[in-house]
Amino acid sequence: MTEGGDRTLPDPSEWVERYGDLLYRYALARLADPDAARDVVQETLLSAVKGRTSFVGRADPRTWLVGILKHKIVDHIRRIVREAPADDDPEAAWFDSSGRWRNPFGTVTEPDRMLDSREFWRALRRCLAGLPRRQAAAFVLRELEGMDTAGLCQELGITATNAWVLLHRARLGLRRCLEKEWGRVAEEPNR
Amino acid sequence: MMTCREAARLISQELDAPLPRGRRLALRLHVGLCRACRAYRRDLRLLTDWVRSRGQDLEAAGEGSRLSEADRRRLEEALAGARE
Structure with a gap:
């Protein structure tokens, strides 16, 4: 919390302006679906209005709202799952019949650049959206x-x-997908 | 020797729970000899460290997306409606 210290809850008419984007970004990073992200933000704001007497001024309002949002996100993920x-077994596509990698990974040459913050969140969201939903759900809740x-x-x-199987498949799928995303980044000179 | 398929599964699992000793040693042996699995383990650790360390950072989470004007209005209306 960089600019914490705000211990009073503003009037709900100011919430969208002050906290809307923060909540939306948080939800979008986890649900990878703009409509679903907007819906959980709405559910969060509505339940915060009803429960606003429980805000006792100990926390930053943002932390309080994100706390509510986390529950809404988990509810949403549980419904999706x-x-x-059930997922098909993707492992046959990754390993041959003797259990060896079909396409071994190359070495990431510039990990720092590949992990550039904003670019990485964008790549992660695209890759999460492409995973089978149960795998994406397990990864989001875990990581x-x-x-x-x-x-x-x-x-x-x-x-x-x-x-563990869901997480394993999610990670391998993400690694495969990120390779494509990182490949694109690496090809842009002087980005 | 352990296959890459099995090694990949354990490389993931060790990010979630300690491996039983026998599995851990077999994995160490495999990874020591297998460049592809070594690269995979390195990448998964990078990815995991990155996501775990930044996942809860409210400022950084999610690449600067913003609510659209239409969404903003819809939320304002929903909030106003809920207070009546």
Whole structure:
């Protein structure tokens, strides 16, 4: 929190102006879908209005609102996962019948440049949007929301082994996708 | 020896939970001999460190996207409606 210290909750009529983009960005990084991100922001603001007497002035209003948003995001992800079909096994596309890499990864030559902040978030969002939904959901809850395996199992109603398989496939899929995204970045001279 | 397919699975799993000792040693042996799996493990660690360290940074999260004017108005209206 760089400019924290704001301990009073502004009037709800100012919320969209002051916090709308922050909440939207946070949701978009996790849901990778602009419509879904806007919907969870709306749900968040509406439940914050109803619950605003519970804001006791101990926290930064942004932290308080993001706390509500996190719950809405997890609810949304849980709904998606319940409705999503089981994934096909993508591993046959990655490994040959003797278990060797079909297309080994090259070495990333300039990791710092590839991990340039804004570019990276954009690439990550595109790649998350392209993953099967259950894999994307597991990755977001684990890596962006910091949930452990037990938390994942509870939220998604799956076993630890399922969780590890989903995360493994998500990571491999992301690595493959990011290679394309990073390749594009590397080709732009003097960016 | 362990296959790359199996190694890749463990390279991911060790980011979520400690591996049993036998698996850990077998993975170390495989990665020591396999350049492709070494590169994969390095990249996954980079990716994971990056995402974990910045995921909760409210300022940085998500590449500077903004709500559209239409979305902004819709949210304002929803909020105003909820207060009546």
